[in-house]
Amino acid sequence: MTRTQLFIFVAIVALLLAMPLVGNNYVLRLATTALMYAVLTMAWNVVGGFAGYPLFGIAAFFGLGAYSGAVVQSSGYPVALAWIVAVIIGTVFAIVLGFILLRLRGHAFAIATLVIAEVLRELTNGWTSVTGGGMGLNLPFFGWSPTALAMFFFYMMLGLATVAFVTTWIVAHNRLGFALNCIRQNEDAANIVGIDTTRYKIIAFTIAGAFAAAAGAIYASWTGYIEPSDVYDVLFSIKPIIMALIGGMGTVIGPVIGAVAFLVLDEVVWRNFLQLHTGVLGFLIVVLILFLPSGLSSIGLTRLWRKAASA
């Protein structure tokens, strides 16, 4: 990381930390949502961006994390324990699933991961005694003021997003990232140069699962009520992919930029085109991806600087 990058990073973190002091609950809620999607997109990016495996199943880990945390928390255990249990369950599930699914490549992998969330949703629906089934699950109320709650969950999401960002950076600048990069470009050649492709893919998959599950667990405590069709919603699988595409797949900063850009766009479009907003949003996304195939992060500061200097 260069000194400029470090400075920008510190400035952004400082701004984020100070956010509750300047914003109202609405802004804070929006920011928490953005951070949550940033985590999901960073999670997706490790598998979809670095390793190049078309993962369509972030919702499975998100929902599993949400339900694991919610079940523990509603049984009367502390929130922190609930979140830790959720991360452990998400991690174990990712390892097991990785062993099975990472034999598949391309379209087959995409479809298989897409189905996992649907299967989990049906299981959650059916297991009424534990999950409450289709009626959903209420989480114990914290008994805090709305402002205190908004601030608490904002800082929790911010903490998780920071950990996810640092993890992404470490992965990208390490053997793991190098190996995933090789796997994305040519998996057979990667195997021949001595890369244990199965192992590295499972590690990537596990990182993705753990972070998505953590985000799900915090989300469940935050909203206070979850139901299967909410947390296993296919949009939790699709949106991170679109955000990564907008921001820049396989980059460190891309997922964060993409998540924020998407949500800002979504909010602006929704305010101005109430009737047509999904249509307009879709059109804007298509235009963005068409003209910026490597994402917003590819308009680096250095490139802008060079353009300005040559003009």
Place this chain on the structure above:
Amino acid sequence: MTALLELKNVSRSFGGVRAIHNVSLKLEPGQIVGLIGPNGAGKSTLVNIITGVHPASSGEILHKGEPIQRLKPFQISARGIARTFQVVQPFPAMTVVENVMAGAMFAAGIRSMEEARRVAMEHLAFTGLAALADRPAEQLTLAYRKRLELAKSLAMNPHILLLDEVNAGLNTAEVEQALNLIRAIAARGISIVIIEHLLKVVTGLCSRIIVLHHGELIADDPAADVIRDPRVIEAYLGSRFAERQMVRQ
């Protein structure tokens, strides 16, 4: 003495097709062995079997006396058996030096990325690619890509190198350069098995030649004998030509 690499009755079928049937051979340290045979004889399949890409259906493969036929390709690479592909397999979006680094970091097990880069640069200098180190691999010409395959394999720190048609598609001058490189690699004490179509190349380079035909080993002799062997002539040119050749002798 145990051979460096030994194949015992190795066979491999794809469905009903016997691609390799009952092949046994030994490779001693420091040898350059030519592996020839008509198209579809099973030469590439044999390399794929040794490197674990397609596991043998039956038989045994011993590396320094230890069985390796159940190992995965990455484990075989780590044991010091490297290969190049007939169709070159670079990491296209990575730079030339990063491609070579991959071999140094994983098969050769160099932990630090700086060290891997330094080693990679040495191999690039050896193969004459140093000036192209920071180019994306996809920009290289075919001749340079073949050299990149060699550099990448060398970075894996092998003692056995399996070269699958490294000269295919090159012009005469490029072939000459490639041969010099192969001789220089052999001079480092690396055992080489080279699959080759150009007989001139094989006879000029190898002391020993193995001939495959329909997946079976039909000859394994010194180079000078192999090119006069009627079975080899028959496999390449048909039985009538072989008979004529016999009469003439």
